[in-house]
Amino acid sequence: MLSRMAVRTARPNLYISVDIEADGPIPGPYSMISFGAAVAGRQEGDAYTAADPQRRTFYRELRPISDAYVPEALAVSGLDRDRLVREGADPAAAMAEFRAWVRKVSGDAQPVMCGYPASFDWTFLYWYLMRFGGDSPFGHSGCLDMKTLYATKARVPLRAAVKGRMPRELLSRRRHTHHALDDAIEQAELMSNLMLWRP
Template sequence: MAARTARPNIYISVDIEADGPIPGPYSMISFGASVAGRQDGAVYTAADPERDTFYRELRPISERYVDAALAVSGLDRDRLLREGAEPAAAMAEFRAWVREVCAGAQPVMCAYPASFDWMFLYWYLIEFGGDSPFGHSGCLDMKTLYAAKARVPLRAAVKGAMPRGLLSDRPHTHHALDDAIEQAELMSNLMLWEPAGPELPA
């Protein structure tokens, strides 16, 4: 029986900003996405992270929020209540964008770290439309990817300890699209990185 050939993967860097720690009681107030690159078998090809991007600011879905969380993004909650996109419409537009940029390939969401961003993004995709173009598990955590390649504990996988050449020169602004683009460059650098290290035991 012939081995199954995996579809190419398109990695999409996503960054979200929220007004609290969990989706539902609190809201995702903005999110940005940037195509980081394509993996076809063992070959990874980096993309221009500014070429294919998506950004929306969202209307909050509850009255609860945490001042400190809201302050991170600097977004005005009252303005978002008036002008933010309806979540259902924004998620429908995002699904369509993902499927367009990933035509013929399998989309994979990636983030640094992915746990927080994936939690909000997946919840919103399912709550507002019932469908995720990434499936239920199509995410990759850059923090884990670095820890595995560098052979360091996960808690030691911090940007300050990474080789400088892996990091983007772009600033981390806490604007969701800026940060998605910055982290798309980190993703490609990590995928192409071949660190020197001790031989693994036979």
């Protein structure tokens, strides 16, 4: 267990909520077609300070990297794949811009990606960062899963860690729209509420 001194002297963490939309279940054969990010808050030692999640954000729609897609997965985002093929950002350019943004907003803090659930979004985000540029500002494991955070604090099984069973005060009042930036902002509020929650 870390001592209080170790916690106090650890590098601050900046939590960045990320949401991605994809046209299939895994990266490589399928594409990340959009992603959004919002700064949720900063942790120094045992103190967490929530940020205004609308103040520092990032959003891109990406050109697909293959011809394969799952219609049901594509339908979730409502994005037009033909338009993305013509107008979507080049993945390498978008990931370079995202890396620069993460490093700028993080400053002296260590960036940590957070998601709900993080497993799906992190899989695509990390794969794209490494495939298109070979570098992740989050390292290889700098992600935090909000489902796990809630399950641990609430002492419930992971499969019971669903928004419908969470105390209402933890939830954002924003709608979950499946627009990647909207959802990243919504989840940034959930992240801060969870970090500050004392059940």
